[in-house]
Amino acid sequence: MDIKTKLSTLWIVVMLNLIFADILSIMVELVNKKTLGAILGEITSTMAIAAVLTNIPILMIYFSRVLPYKTNRYMNIGAAILTIVYVVGGGSLMPHYLVCAGIEIIMLLFILRNAFKWKDTKQY
Incomplete structure (x- = not known):
């Protein structure tokens, strides 16, 4: 980079x-x-x-x-899981929070999917 x-x-x-x-x-x-x-x-x-x-x-x-591939992959998975727990655990039923939290969780699920599928191609 x-x-x-x-x-x-x-x-x-x-x-x-x-x-x-x-x-x-x-x-x-x-x-x-x-x-x-x-x-x-x-x-x-x-x-x-x-x-x-x-x-x-x-x-x-x-x-x-x-971060290098392996560390990066594991940190993205761990951070996404912790952040989902934080968003859901600290949540509210207020409409604005439900919209924002929903978008955050969808994005975090995309991060998880990409991190799990990520293969080391030596192109960081």
Whole structure:
């Protein structure tokens, strides 16, 4: 992979993390103002777990481009499975979430299918 592609991919990872951090900041602000009616300690630890789990697909943007075949294949399979569990487990029955989660799961199933079918052709 050329350096431009690597740098571009790293910037995508950075940008997604910035957006994610802003979303978490908004959620923390709502909790602090008691808007969500939750206990701050529980929300803080839950958000830390969510931050770790959400970073799996963000990091896979980069890892999918740079890791060698075997590691890449296994990481894509593992990350897709963990992300499906996260999307379903943290889900909501709100219509917007069902639409977004449905699209995410379909895309993750495509990732799984491609990773399982991926054969080492020495062209990474």
